[in-house]
Amino acid sequence: MINTVWLRSFYTLVDVGHFTRTAQQLHMTQSGVSQHIRKLEEQLGVELLVREGKQFRLSPAGERLYAEAQGILLSLANLEHTVSDDPPFEGRVRVMSPGSVGLKLYPKLLALQRQHPALIIEYRFAPNSEVEQALAEAKIDIGLMSARPTTAELSARPVTEEPLLLVTPASLKQPNWQSLLALGFIDHPDGSHHANLLLGANFPEFQHCGQFERRGFSNQIGLILEPVSMGLGFTVLPAYAVEAFHNQKKICVHRLAQPVSETLYLCVARRGALARRTETVIAEAERWL
DSSP: OOOHHHHHHHHHHHHHOOHHHHHHHTTOOHHHHHHHHHHHHHHHTSOOEEEETTEEEEOHHHHHHHHHHHHHHHHHHHHHHHHHOOOTTOEEEEEEEOHHHHHHHHHHHHHHHHHSTTEEEEEEEOOHHHHHHHHHTTSOSEEEESSOOOOTTEEEEEEEEEEEEEEEETTOSSOOHHHHHHHOEEEOTTHHHHHHHHHHHHOTTOOOGGGSOEEEEOSOTTTTHHHHHTTSOBEEEEHHHHHTOSOGGGEEEEOOSSOOEEEEEEEEESSSOOOHHHHHHHHHHHHHO
């Protein structure tokens, strides 16, 4: 493999045309430049310069090497720049979160991308278990979870509290246990978990979600409140999902006597230093949440 230091000395010498000026440009001694050329010739097994007193000209092998050297040295310079460059508003950042926080955060991150088009946001909605797995497998850069990760390779810090809300059709203004039983439950992937937390804290009759007739199910966060708005049942959802629903007049949101909130954790892998673009997105997420 060609020694790139010797190659740079050779290329500069041919470009400048003089040993002394080359030594000055490279901050070397003239004998150091001569030594580099000699070592390069020995390594390649060819004569690169035809010396004529204090002057020189390129041999055929030297001409071929000079023709190739510029591209090689330029590629090395570009590689060094690419590796060391870490701009805060350029590159891909992969984010994953449960749907509720995603409804609030994703539009904000898109606004950030609009300001900085070279920053590419990839956002996926998923339950906590999938977020944790994706982080552990390095498939994403940032994960937001409503529970602390159990994987030791991940770090997590709380960023906000998201209230859980009871949501009924707009016609039900004062819900009680009997009215909820009559309505039935609109389920979703975290429906039982959220109902256990909120209803268990506010209704002594509550034991488990199976007490309610299951009147529907949706795994699309933006659609869970559609059947509720049509009077088909009630549900329990985090606040961000409720706030994002397009038809607020058709639902009634109830803040119960015993408030219950979920802590949202911002999670990253412990593998090493974060890219500056990832730190940019984390700062934006913390600002909006």
